[in-house]
Amino acid sequence: MNPLLPVVTNVLFWVAAMCLVAGVAIIGPRRLYGVGGNLVPYLRESRREVAVLLAVLVVSGVGRPALQSVSEVFGLRLTGAILALEGDFVAWLQGTFQSPRLTLYFSSVYVFGYAFLLVFPFIAYAALPNSTTLKRLIVAYTLNYAIGLVLYTVVLAYGPRNVMPDAVTSLLYTFNPNFQTLTGEVNVETNVFPSLHTSLSVTVATFAALTREEYPAWTPIAWWIAGSVVVSTMYLGIHWLTDVVFGTALALGCVYAAYWYVDPNEGGGVDDSESDDSESDDSESDDSEPESGETNA
Template sequence: MTPLLSVLTSVLASVAAMLAVASLAVIGPARLRETWGGLRDRIWDARRAGAALAAVLIASAIGRSSLQTVSELFGLQATALIYGLEGGFVPWVQATFAGPALTTYFSWVYVYGYAFLLAFPVVAYLALPQTATLRRLLVAYALNYGIGLVVYTLVFAHGPRNVMPDMVTPLLFANNPDVMALTSEVNVNTNVFPSLHTSLAVTVGTFGLLTREEYPRWTPVAVPLSLSVVVATMYLGIHWLTDVIAGFALAFGSVFLAYRSVDSRADAPEPSGDAGDTDDERPEPGAGTDD
């Protein structure tokens, strides 16, 4: 088995197991059973948001190498600027806090925890009676990837592990060399500004706070895990603090735009299965719905 296939299999198996446990603990068996009956309608209702996300991901996969070349030739050369702004912050983080236990934790968080963090909200919000939150999440993901791809093209910058190899240790790859086979398929060394790991993780954490009434057990998992991903990007020597700050801005902007562009009133009423239901029991066209 190749290193890529080995790591990919491990990630998929681990994330599937975490999704199963989290679904039972956070969503609950009763809601999961209810979801199964209306699954097709909910997926159909979220089809446009899902298609938008798929289109952005496909465009990123196809155009990444070409856009990297454009960025290198014509983009803003920002490495020196970023280094001038923050200097040795990332080396200081490693020199101050690096140790076997934290390295193991943050390496797990960066790969396995991050994949779970992005996947579970899709399952959780698909289980809600209305699809507004799911559609907003998918739109926010698409905005993160789409805007990130544009900025990656406009800004050319190397990460701290490439700029200061004598001061910054690539801890993720030093302790998990096979992981490089996976990360190289989805990223390149110049894709550092902004940090998409940060922006997507913070997006999930923000949605976790916004949906704490629907899923009170998810919020205390989503927020610490998303912040762990943020710290991991710097602890492992992959991103600058500047990248992380830009990632926060991208996350909050994407969530704001997703909420502005997706109207909860567009949700169709959930079928109750009661033959006695009438149109009079449906919400008025102008009435809002709880997300």
């Protein structure tokens, strides 16, 4: 028996609650209702992308011990180089701003906010009248994970909390040690470069900016949460600034690649003529758009 189940249940509960509230507020009840009908056909349309994403997740889940061994034998040990590059930035950040309230805020954002940030776009983009954006999101997530996995194997580095415990406190885990049981299931302590928390959050934020026509209210929310997640990775002593910078670059590259790969000629939204195949969908989305705007206002 271990604390994993209660922690996971807790996270699932809060993410579900946040998705529900945000779904009603941002997507709007009517479009949200459409998710049920859209989801299966959309996923069928993107079955190749979904299969690849699942494959990457399975490799990451099952193959991690093996890749970790490879990393330990052949990996580049970059902890020292990163430390030499950026010095005591994380220590300064934590030392300057640390307060119990901020620790509470950033810990919550790092665990709950991040999970919500990753899940919600799936629902939001499944509510759109065509599957392009959802497909792009899946491709971008896949690329993030896949490239992240490769870099984790190539680079072996420890985060600030492990390297300079005298200057950087492991705030997340001293705030709630059970979170370490959770993150321990998902990741290994030597996988800090790049920060996938950063790259996936920035990916979502970039999508939010590109689809602001659809969900104007989502853009600032996504940016706020993503920004907080990015800062939290350093404030909590988990990642280096270097990890964050590379994570951001990785995110932008992945979004660019996803747009290039999926319907390159189509813009960010659903207003393009191509999506007019199903008239009923289109009219519905036309209806709901001002409505969702009102809900948000």
